[in-house]
Amino acid sequence: xxxxxxxxxxxxxxxxxYSQLGSLANxxxxxxxxxxxxxxxxxxxxxLYPHDRFPMNIYMDIAAGAIKKGNADTGAKISxxxxxxxxxxxxxxxxxxxxxxxxxxxxxNTPFFGLVRGHTVVALYDHKEVHKIFGYEGxxxxxxxxxxxxxxxxxxxxxxxIEEHPDLTAFLDDSSPKKYASLxxxxxx
Amino acid sequence: MKIDKKEKAVVVIGSGxxxxxxxxxxxxxxxxxxxxxxxxxxxxxxxxxxxxxxFSQMAWLDKRTMTxxxxxxxxxxxxxxxxxxxxxxxxxxxxGATPRFLDYEWKTKSTYGxxxxxxxxxxxxxxxxxxxxxxxxxxxxxxxxxxGRPPLPxxxxxxxxxxxxKRNGYKFYAxxxxxxxxxxxxGRPASIQDGFNFQxxxxxxxxxxNVSEIPKALxxxxxxxxxxxQAVQITTDSSGKADxxxxxxxxxKALHRQEAKVICVAGNSIETPxxxxxxxxxxxxxxxxNSSDQVGRNYMRHLTGSVYATFDKPVNFFRGxxxxxxxxxxxxxxxxxxxxxxxxxxxxxxxxxxxxxxxxPGKWGKKFADMMDGYQNMAGMxxxxxxxxxxxxxxxxxxxxxxxxxxxxxxxxDDHPNDTAMRNHAYEKGEAIYKAVGAKQTYRVxxxxxxxxxxxxxxxxxxxxxxxxxxxxxxxxxxxxxxxGSVMTTGAACNPTLTITALAIRQGEYxxxxxxxxxx
Ligand SMILES: Cc1cc2nc3c(=O)[nH]c(=O)nc-3n(C[C@H](O)[C@H](O)[C@H](O)COP(=O)(O)OP(=O)(O)OC[C@H]3O[C@@H](n4cnc5c(N)ncnc54)[C@H](O)[C@@H]3O)c2cc1C
Numbered sequence: 001x002x003x004x005x006x007x008x009x010x011x012x013x014x015x016x017x018y019s020q021l022g023s024l025a026n027x028x029x030x031x032x033x034x035x036x037x038x039x040x041x042x043x044x045x046x047x048l049y050p051h052d053r054f055p056m057n058i059y060m061d062i063a064a065g066a067i068k069k070g071n072a073d074t075g076a077k078i079s080x081x082x083x084x085x086x087x088x089x090x091x092x093x094x095x096x097x098x099x100x101x102x103x104x105x106x107x108x109n110t111p112f113f114g115l116v117r118g119h120t121v122v123a124l125y126d127h128k129e130v131h132k133i134f135g136y137e138g139x140x141x142x143x144x145x146x147x148x149x150x151x152x153x154x155x156x157x158x159x160x161x162i163e164e165h166p167d168l169t170a171f172l173d174d175s176s177p178k179k180y181a182s183l184x185x186x187x188x189x
Numbered sequence: 190m191k192i193d194k195k196e197k198a199v200v201v202i203g204s205g206x207x208x209x210x211x212x213x214x215x216x217x218x219x220x221x222x223x224x225x226x227x228x229x230x231x232x233x234x235x236x237x238x239x240x241x242x243x244f245s246q247m248a249w250l251d252k253r254t255m256t257x258x259x260x261x262x263x264x265x266x267x268x269x270x271x272x273x274x275x276x277x278x279x280x281x282x283x284x285g286a287t288p289r290f291l292d293y294e295w296k297t298k299s300t301y302g303x304x305x306x307x308x309x310x311x312x313x314x315x316x317x318x319x320x321x322x323x324x325x326x327x328x329x330x331x332x333x334x335x336x337g338r339p340p341l342p343x344x345x346x347x348x349x350x351x352x353x354x355k356r357n358g359y360k361f362y363a364x365x366x367x368x369x370x371x372x373x374x375x376g377r378p379a380s381i382q383d384g385f386n387f388q389x390x391x392x393x394x395x396x397x398x399n400v401s402e403i404p405k406a407l408x409x410x411x412x413x414x415x416x417x418x419q420a421v422q423i424t425t426d427s428s429g430k431a432d433x434x435x436x437x438x439x440x441x442k443a444l445h446r447q448e449a450k451v452i453c454v455a456g457n458s459i460e461t462p463x464x465x466x467x468x469x470x471x472x473x474x475x476x477x478x479n480s481s482d483q484v485g486r487n488y489m490r491h492l493t494g495s496v497y498a499t500f501d502k503p504v505n506f507f508r509g510x511x512x513x514x515x516x517x518x519x520x521x522x523x524x525x526x527x528x529x530x531x532x533x534x535x536x537x538x539x540x541x542x543x544x545x546x547x548x549x550p551g552k553w554g555k556k557f558a559d560m561m562d563g564y565q566n567m568a569g570m571x572x573x574x575x576x577x578x579x580x581x582x583x584x585x586x587x588x589x590x591x592x593x594x595x596x597x598x599x600x601x602x603d604d605h606p607n608d609t610a611m612r613n614h615a616y617e618k619g620e621a622i623y624k625a626v627g628a629k630q631t632y633r634v635x636x637x638x639x640x641x642x643x644x645x646x647x648x649x650x651x652x653x654x655x656x657x658x659x660x661x662x663x664x665x666x667x668x669x670x671x672x673x674g675s676v677m678t679t680g681a682a683c684n685p686t687l688t689i690t691a692l693a694i695r696q697g698e699y700x701x702x703x704x705x706x707x708x709x
Contacts, residue, residue, distance in 0.1 A: 048553045051562055101554060117553055125545025125561065126241060135565035136507060136541050139238035141391045145381030151344045151509030156502045157626060160351030162340045164363040168517065171361060175291035175316075180522050181300045 031080045032067040040084065041066055043093040045120045047100040053133050061127065066119045076115065083112025190221060192413045197450040198223045199704070200434050202420045202464070205278020206686050207673035207693045208455030209398030209406070210329070214697020216411035220704055223447055224412060225436050227419035227456075228274035231281070233400060236389030240542040243388035247281055249274040252597040253459065254587050259602045260635045264550035269600040271638040272457055276416060277399030279457065279640070280686060282387050284512035285368035285395055286535055286573075287332040288683035289323050292316035293522065294530075294575070297679045300522065301529040306605055307577035308487055312678040313650040313659040322691035329690060330396045331374040333365035340364045341371045341380060344509035346536045349500070349568040353622035354516055354534075361517035368396040368686075369510060375401065382509040384538070418445070421595060423452060423468040423477055423669070431477075431669045437593065451700065451709050453661075455673035455693075458488060458642035462584045462675065463598045465646070465656075478663040483647050483656050485584040488600070489680045490639040492532060492574035492608045496619030497548065498628035499563030506538040506568050514570070519618060520682050528610040531682045532574025534619060539569065547637050560632050568623060572615040573641070575682045577605035584645050602639075641685050646675035661696045668709050672696055 032041065041063035042056065070080030087093070092103060107113045124130060131138060140146050192198050201212045204226040212222045228247070237243045248271070255262050255269035262269075273279045293300040295316055298309040327335040334340050341364040343351065354362045365371075369386065370379050380394040393400045406412040415436075421444075422435040434447045454461050462485040468477035476484050514536030521531050539547065541564055549557055587599035604612075620631045649655025652664035661676050663669040674689045681688070703709050 049558045049561070050555055051558055053562070097555075104553075121545050121553070122241075122542075126542040131541055134541050134561075135503070135505065137505075138507075138540065139383070139385065140508075141238055141381070141383045141385070145383035145392070146508040147382075148342075151382045151505075152342060152348070154345040154348045154502075154504060157348050157352045160343050160348055160355070161362075162343050162347075162364040164334055164340075164365075165360045168361050168363075171521075172289075172291060172517065175293050175521070177293040177296040177300045180293040181302070183522065183524050184302075 029077070031070050031077050032084055037084060038063045038067060040087050040093055041116065043100075044087060044104070044116055045124070047097065047104060048117055048120050049124055050097065054130065058124070058127055058129050062120050062123050065123050066116045069115055069119055079111040080115065083107065083110060083116070190410055190413050192221055192223050194445065194447050197432075197448045199451045199453075200225065200447055200449045201453045201455065201672070202434065203227075203278060203455035203457065203460070203673065204276045204398060204403060204414070205273075205455060205457060205673065206280050206398055206689050208453065209277070209402040210690055210693035211453050211455065211672045211697045211700070212412060213402040213406040214694060215701055216406045216409040218701040219409075219411060220701055221411045222406070222413070224414045225418040225420050225434065225447070226276050226414065226416050227439060228276060229416050230276040230399070230414070231389065233389060233391055233393050236385070236391045238383070238385045238388055238391065240388065240540050243385070247273045247275045247389070252589060252591040254589055254597060254599045255602070256599060257582070257602040259604060260550070261602075261638055265638050268638050269602070270459060270642055271640045272459070272642065275399070276403060276414070277397045280397035281389050281399060282640070283368075283397065283686060284386050284537070286512060286515060286684040287327065287330055287366045287368050287687040288515070288517070288533060290316065290319070290681045290683060290688055291520070294679070294681035295319070297530070304529060304577060304607060306579060307607065308580050309578065310647070310649065310654060310678050312648060319691055319695075322695045323687065325694050326687050326691040327366070329401070329694070330368040330687065331370055331377070332687070333367050333369070333371050334363060335366055338374060339371045341367060341369065341510060341513045344382065344513055345504050346506035346509075346538050346568050347514040349504055349626055350514045350516070350536045350570060350622065353626040354518075356625035357618070357621055359516060359518040363515055364513045365515055367510075367513060367515075370394045377401070380510055384507060384509060384511055386511040420454075420456070420464055421467060423464065425470060425472060425477070425666070429472055429666065431666055442593065451668045451670070451704070453670040453672045453696075453700070455671070457673055458645040458675040459584050459598050459600060461671060461673060462645045463586065466586050467595065473665075478656055478665040478669060480665050481653050481655060483654070485645050486580050486582075487578040487644040487647050488582045488584055488602065489576050489578055489643040489677065490602060490636070491641040491643070491680055491685075492572065492576045492611050492615075493636045493641070494572045494612050494616060495537060495569060495634035496572070496616060496623065496631060497560070497567055497569040497634060498620070498623035498631040499560065500566045500568070500627055500629060503565050504568050505565060507540055512537050512571070519615070526614055528607045528614065530575035530607070530611065532572055532611060532615050533682055534615070534622070535571045535573060537569050537571040548632065548634055550635070560630060563630065570619055570622070572612065572619065573682065573684055574611050574615065575680055576608045578644055578679055579603065579605055641674075641680070643674045643677040643680045643685055646671045648676045648678045660699050661692065670696060670700065
């Protein structure tokens with residue numbers, strides 16, 4: 001349920017595709033089960049969110065998750081099958097990046113695209129290896145938080161003032177309705 | 190304390206900043222209170238320092254729908270708002286900024302005049318009357334920079350923000366006021382700069398009712414906190430007074446009834462009007478206390494947006510407090526800018542997980558990926574300003590049903606042209622701040638699902654103009670009060686929770702006095 005809701009938030013366009021993750025276990029015909037299918041989807045994930053710094057195994061993980069969702073229910077299966085077929089026929093993985101982008105634009109309104117894109121944007125940037133590559137360090141509570149010299153280690157700008165400006169109180173207090181009503185608004189939309 | 194369901198009790202609905210504060214004010218004076226909270230109590234040890242798991246742990250995810258011209262309708266339709274269902278309410282998520290209303294912001298109709306399409310109205314109270322309550326609220330929350338409390342230190346995100354502000358000629362920047370302790374206060378520790386404020390804050394340095402008013406009220410021995418207890422209807426007696434609350438155990442779905450002599454509703458600006466609308470009866474056919482037809486109307490969400498920027502060198506903006514930078518120079522009403530009202534700029538850091546979802550919903554391609562790729566060199570800020578109240582920005586009961594078979598609320602929201610003009614101005618100023626310190630790429634981010642939910646149960650001097658009077662008491666039902674941000678007549682530029690707290694303290698004191706005098 002948790003995952004369903006999370007994606008419900010991100011990918012309103014493909015709500016239907018996500019709403020029945022529960023029926024996975026009983027699936028009979030699985031989509032994207034041929035050799036090379038996961039690689040094909042991974043190439044699509046990479047074209048959607050291209051990061052040279054990410055090794056292909058990350059995109060393969062994301063593709064695996066997308067395929068799982070593509071098998072979630074009958075509706076997802078038929079749209080996923082059709083979408084994958086399109087990638088294969090057009091040899092999407094062999095296209096250059098420019099052509100890939102053009103192709104993706106042409107299928108942007110399909111449920112297949114919505115499903116793969118919606119899944120990728122969430123799963124990719126939530127991926128632990130991606131966090132590492134980005135330099136994101138995440139939780140620090142267990143080691144007592146970020147230390148002095150860590151959370152404030154930026155040294156390419158001068159140290160700023162942290163107190164309020166001495167004139168701030170006067171600035172905020174000078175706010176009588178009468179005075180400000182004298183500033184007339186010309187445009188009222 | 191255990192209070193019998195048959196006993197006519199003082200019942201408070203919702204344990205966020207509004208409800209918890211009223212409950213504390215009453216119990217502190219020896220008045221027993223039943224506090225109904227739809228969510229469970231999550232102790233701070235349980236908070237999870239990861240964005241999505243924490244979101245799933247506490248967000249209000251019951252079905253809601255949305256209509257209107259806002260981009261959220263398309264991008265986040267099932268989730269118009271970002272609210273919490275747990276003891277402590279949405280303050281479990283809150284970042285902690287605690288600015289006050291400016292004096293004229295209580296009187297926007299008199300100050301701004303008439304603006305087409307906007308339903309501006311003066312509050313029936315003013316800045317002078319609220320001043321002592323603001324002081325009490327700042328002391329309750331422990332706002333930094335106030336009451337002799339020290340400022341938070343500068344983190345990396347603030348350094349970029351402050352220097353950029355300075356180079357743009359701005360003066361009124363600082364690391365607060367924020368409701369996160371810079372030094373130990375009120376039995377809670379100083380910040381350990383571990384971030385994850387939005388995820389509850391494990392250390393307890395951040396104020397929220399779950400670590401403050403709730404334990405204090407429980408310690409009086411006068412509070413019965415009933416968790417997983419969602420109010421679904423308020424009933425009235427033959428004289429038209431409220432006499433009970435029907436609430437459901439969200440685990441077993443069993444329906445219960447608590448007899449009541451006074452009811453304070455603080456479910457936030459969607460659930461509060463929803464409850465009133467679900468309480469329609471033959472005596473109140475348009476919904477409870479709705480003779481004015483104002484229940485649910487003039488819903489506001491603040492003018493919001495964000496600006497992120499990447500630089501040549503590392504920022505590591507995720508380290509330390511989530512929000513700890515504040516700029517007030519643009520807050521003053523100055524119609525020369527092309528709009529009424531003003532706004533604040535506040536630093537904000539998101540982890541990659543949330544940033545990916547919120548940076549540009551629906552977007553893909555190289556430009557988006559490049560922006561994300563600059564994560565380590567990124568700084569970010571949030572815009573918060575006054576939005577125009579509009580009669581048709583409104584909470585109604587939709588045709589969809591939630592998992593309990595109750596009508597799901599629909600949130601209708603259209604931006605007013607004043608909102609759009611203000612947002613564009615703020616985007617430009619935000620970008621200028623970052624460009625002044627060498628931004629490589631800047632990014633304008635559209636509003637997140639609404640975090641500030643205001644209006645919808647308007648406070649008014651006259652019964653025909655609003656739902657509640659200057660004490661938050663319903664014009665139509667004298668023993669029924671509203672105790673949350675939904676009473677806001679207009680929203681001002683400032684983040685709302687300090688004002689919600691100040692109003693709740695004021696209401697609690699008033700109600701305790703009235704109860705003692707036997708006036709309710
Ligand atoms: C990410 C984020 C950051 C924020 N940052 C700031 C900030 O910096 N400064 C600021 O001022 N504000 C901030 N806010 C907003 C702040 O959290 C809210 O203004 C505040 O919590 C509102 O208080 P409330 O009591 O009106 O409602 P809530 O805090 O939403 O509490 C309502 C409570 O009522 C319960 N409830 C609802 N319906 C029922 C029912 N029918 N029966 C029983 N219980 C019910 C809910 O479960 C909830 O616990 C932020 C919010 C978010 C999401």
